[in-house]
Every structure is written in C-alpha cells, then in structure tokens.
Amino acid sequence: MLLSAYLLSIAVAMGLFEMPPLFPTLGSLWGIGAETLGMLQTIFGIGGLLMALPAAFFILPRLGPKRLGLLCGILMTAGSAVTAISNSFELVLIGRFIEGCAFGACMLFPIELITKWFPQGERGKAIGIWAPFAPVAALIIFLAGPQLLQFGWTSIPWAVTIFATLCTLFFLIAIKPEEKGAAPASALNLWKAIRNRNLWLVGITWLVYNYFLVSLTSFTPTYFERLMGTPIELASAVAIVPVAMQIWCAPIWGAISDRLRSLKKIIVVGGCVSFVWSLAIPAFPASVEWWILLFLVLGFFWSSLAPGCFAASTVVLEGGMAGLSVGVLSFLLGISILLGPLLTGILITYVGWTWALASTGALMIVGIITTLTARIP
DSSP: OHHHHHHHHHHHHHHHHSSGGGHHHHHHHHTOOHHHHHHHHHHHHHHHHHHHHHIIIIIHHHHHHHHHHHHHHHHHHHHHHHHHTOOSHHHHHHHHHHHHHHHHHTTHHHHHHHHHHSOHHHHHHHHHHHTTHHHHHHHHHHHHHHHHGGGOTTHHHHHHHHHHHHHHHHHHHHSOOOOOOOOOOOHHHHHHHHTOHHHHHHHHHHHHHHHHHHHHHHHHHHHHHHHHOOOHHHHHHHHTHHHHTHHHHHHHHHHHHHHHTOHHHHHHHHHHHHHHHHHTGGGSOSOHHHHHHHHHHHHHHHTTHHHHHHHHHHHSSOTTOHHHHHHHHHHHHHHHHHHHHHHHHHHHHHHOHHHHHHHTTTTHHHHHHHHHHSOOO
C-alpha cells in the first residue's frame, strides 16, 4: 500500500522538476531569458500555495487520504496534459498552475496514511523511505528528459501525463476503500495549528531548505550548459546529483533520528553544511568533475532535512492533526517554489550566475536558527 502512495507522490512531484531540463530549449524557442523562465516554476508554486492549506484543513478531513490522493493524480494528469498541448507560453502557465495545485496537496495523503500505518517509534524510518519521492521524480526527469527532447519539448509533459495516469490507477486499486469522510477540521484544531509556534519554526526551516533546492536545481542545468559548455544531457545529469543522493541517504537519516531520538540534531547538521556549501560557490572550480564531487557532499547532508522536518511536523501537534501540520509545510513549500526561481532569475540578471546561485542557500542560516529555537525532540 505504501508503494502506491509513494509512486503517486513521485508522479505529482515530476511537475516540480519538469521545466528545468526544458529551460534552454524553451528559452531559445520563445526568445525569453532566465527571469521569464523562472515564472514557469513560480506559477507552479502559486498553485501549490493556494491549494496547501484548504487541502489540509477542509479537503483531507472531508475526503480522506485515498480520495485526496486520487484528486492529486487527476489534477496532475490534467495539468501536464494541458502543458503538453500548449503552443504558447501563456497556455503552459495554465498547465503549470494546475500541476502546482496537485503538488500542493501531494504530501498530505501519504503522511496521513503513514501515521495510521506506523507507530510513532517507527515513523521516522517510514517517512525516511517515503520522503525522497521528490528526488526520485527529479532523477527520472533530469535523466530521461534530455533523451525525450529529441522527440520535441512536449514529449516530456506527455511522458509525465502517462506516468501520472498509471500511478493514479494503481493507487485507486491498491488502497482500500475508506469510510465516509469526516467533517472539515474544527475551528479549534485550525487555531491550534495556526498558533503553534514550533510548527511554524520547523516550517521556516522547510521553506528555506526548499528555496535552496528548487532554485539551485532549476538553474544549474542552464548554468552548466551556457557557462561551461556542457552538453545538456550531462548538464541535467550533474544538476540532479545532490537531489538523487537523497534517495538512499534520507532513509539512513530517518533511521539515525529514530536511534538518536533527536530530530533537531540531524536538521541542524544538514542546515549548517548547506549554508557553508552555498557561500563557497564563488570559489568552486569551473569544472563539472569538481561540481559532481561537491554535489555528492551536499546531497548527503541535504538528505537529513526532509525526513527531519516531516517527522518534526507530526510531533509538534497533538495526535490526529498530522494532516494539518503537513498542510502548513505544503503552504510554505509553495512559497519557496514561488519565490526561489523568481528571485534567483532576477539576481542572475543583476549579479551574474555565480553569486545568484550562491544566494540560494544563504537563507539556510535562518533555518538553523529556527530549528535551534523550536521545541522539538
């Protein structure tokens, strides 16, 4: 059952990484620069932002995790199909917005299912297995995308449409029917979630981490191609290294957190390394080989942040409100997707590629402070 939720999460997360391999092609095709290309990620973030809290506070309690998962799958299939049939930048924006709405709710139903299927003492390992769903999606897109481009740029969104359809059908079959949905979350529970200081402190850490991840992975393929003369196939493969590392490292960090009984320690370690790494970007050699090595280091420590933040969000609220806590994280993730590529694209225009990329992880210092301040295990 967990496999079906995992695969559907991967399918929806493909929308987040669908555009970066296409940036060089679409930039040349439509004659647009980095700032405008960033809008393709920003509009995705807007969809996620608008969907996250309503999905957590009203849709999930009413529909339950299975129906919410099916809704996410349907939205993702529809959005990627609209993107695939687009013949203009404006129509692509519409498809991206629909995909973003799917992504805004895609973390809610798996967390809800995990909290039902696993006791708290085993939840860190389970979340660690599920948490790399986005890196897996990125790995698939960044490796397969350049190969699909030989059939035209729409081949990527068409491939995503087909995969999302299959995963939605598998989820429909694999997850048992639920009882009638409950009423929307009570006003008391909503107020508890909104005013929970520790949840928002964890959420801010989650926001700046994803600001770093989305911004860096969105523009490094183009950076490697334009400034280093790297073929787009290799550029995409290199750019995805730190994200792909999380596929096998995140479960390790999840197990470590269960053993240490400390989420705070693993989040702070990942945050500190990320902050120092980003500030060192201007000193990195202009060599793809060196970037691969440095990306391996970043990816290992990045891997502590997703399982740490997810697990922390489920323990800072009282039992039965996991959906609300992850809804807050989804809302803040939407903000990071909205702002990260947009601001980084603008900075590229004014300060150049190197310093713009260095700025993407500078905010991790804020995440370190909020994690240290939060009352979490």
